[in-house]
Amino acid sequence: MKIKKVPMRRCVGCREMKEKRQLLRVVKNNEGEIFLDPTGKKNGRGAYICKNLDCFIKARKAKSLSHEFSCEIPEEVYEEIQKQLEGYAGK
DSSP: OOOOOOOEEEBTTTOOEEEGGGEEEEEEOTTOOEEEOTTSOOSSEEEEEESOHHHHHHHHHTTHHHHHHTSOOOHHHHHHHHHHHHHHHTO
16 A cells, blocks of 8 residues: 655744645745635745744744745735634634
8 A cells, every 4th residue: 555645845934844735825926926825736936834823923023925935025915814814713
């Protein structure tokens, strides 16, 4: 029996390696647009963040997403991520 390898990614907030499906993916595409990718399949450079508000706050304070994408992150993107994470907190 073959064991399937679980894809691991590093959270930009806490810097811990976690299973890809436990993380929220943020993408920067070739046009420079930055958006959330709930499917995890969209084209572009991806950065991952835990589905945890504390990690998001840490990442935002340290400007981790700006470093990952080498550009300034629009306020709307942070608001969208926060809204998404607050939705997970209710579950």
